[in-house]
Structures are given as structure tokens and as C-alpha cells.
Amino acid sequence: MNNVNQLKELVQVARDGAEFYEQAFEQVQDSQLRSLFSRMAAAKRELINGLSASIAASGEVVPPGGTLSGALRKVYAQVRATLARDETRAYVAQLEDAEDRLLEHLRRAIREADDPSVLRQxxxxxxxxRDCHDEMRALKQRMAA
Structure with missing residues (x-):
């Protein structure tokens, strides 16, 4: 996979995460969680904006949406949260999975990058x-205890 395609894929995965955090923000009432979800969505938007600029600079079109699997995960999480006794815990578990997915895609892109400027970015x-991932993993673990 070439560098631009890697960046496009990362933008889509990050967009999935940002949209998912925004959805969770709307569904939970706890002010601390709402603040956390807002901050996490902003981190994803920062990544999207930075990578989108690189994609556009290469003359390519930035993907306008997320991934199909990301859309399916959001629907699944919403159904699961609706059916769960603890809606917040269900959202946190799914958000942590989204963090896993983004971190995995980013690490793979770093391993496969052959353009030094893309690698640095x-x-x-x-x-x-990694910090966002670790924070959500810790929250999931605290909520499970």
C-alpha cells in the first residue's frame, strides 16, 4: 500500500473514531465522560486535519467519510448500549475497541511508510x-472492576 493510501485509510479510521465519540457524547449524561469524549473526538479531528493536508498536498482527494466497518461498529454499539444495563460501560468498551483499531492502523502505516516525510508525520x-488508547483502556478496566 502506498503512502497516500495509508494516509487515506488512517483518515477514515480516525473519522470513524471521531464520529463515534461524538455519538457517545450525545448519549451519556456524566459530565466527566462528556468532557473526555469531547477531548478524544478533538484528538481524532486533529489527526484527520493533519493527514488530510498531506493527502491534499499530494494532489489526491481526501476521503469524505469513514469506513463501512466503522459505520457498522457504531450501529452495533448503539444497539448494544440501548440493550445493556449499563449503557456507559457498553460505549466505553466499544470506544476502546475503536482506539485499538486506530492504534493498530497507525503502527502498520509507520512500519510500511517508505517516504521519510510521511514517516515523520x-x-x-x-x-x-497511544495516550488516547491507554486512557480509554484504563477507563474500561476501572469500569469493569
């Missing part, structure tokens, strides 16, 4: 993506 985003 991806590596620049890695700490923030």
Missing part, C-alpha cells in the same frame, strides 16, 4: 494516539 501523531 505518522511518528509525530503516535504518542497522542
Amino acid at each position: 505518522l511518528e509525530m501523531y503516535l504518542p497522542r494516539v
Whole structure:
């Protein structure tokens, strides 16, 4: 997969995450969780904006939406949360899965990048993506205890 296609895929996966956090923000009442979800969505938007600029600079079109699997995951999570006794816990579990997916895609893109400027850009985003992932994993673990 070439560098631009990797960036496009990352934009789509990050967009899935941002939209999912925005959906969860609308569904939960807890102000701390709403703040967390808003901050996480903003982190995804920052990644989308940065990568989109690189895609556009290469003369390619930035993907306008997320992935099909991301859309299906959001629907699944909403149904699951509706049916769950603890809606918040169900959202957190699915959001942590979304973080796993983004981190996995970013790490793969870093391994496969053959353009040094793309590699530097991806590596620049890695700490923030990892921090978001770790924060959601810790929240999921605290809620399960």
C-alpha cells in the first residue's frame, strides 16, 4: 500500500473514531465522560486535519467519510448500549475497541511508510494516539472492576 493510501485509510479510521465519540457524547449524561469524549473526538479531528493536508498536498482527494466497518461498529454499539444495563460501560468498551483499531492502523502505516516525510508525520501523531488508547483502556478496566 502506498503512502497516500495509508494516509487515506488512517483518515477514515480516525473519522470513524471521531464520529463515534461524538455519538457517545450525545448519549451519556456524566459530565466527566462528556468532557473526555469531547477531548478524544478533538484528538481524532486533529489527526484527520493533519493527514488530510498531506493527502491534499499530494494532489489526491481526501476521503469524505469513514469506513463501512466503522459505520457498522457504531450501529452495533448503539444497539448494544440501548440493550445493556449499563449503557456507559457498553460505549466505553466499544470506544476502546475503536482506539485499538486506530492504534493498530497507525503502527502498520509507520512500519510500511517508505517516504521519510510521511514517516515523520505518522511518528509525530503516535504518542497522542497511544495516550488516547491507554486512557480509554484504563477507563474500561476501572469500569469493569
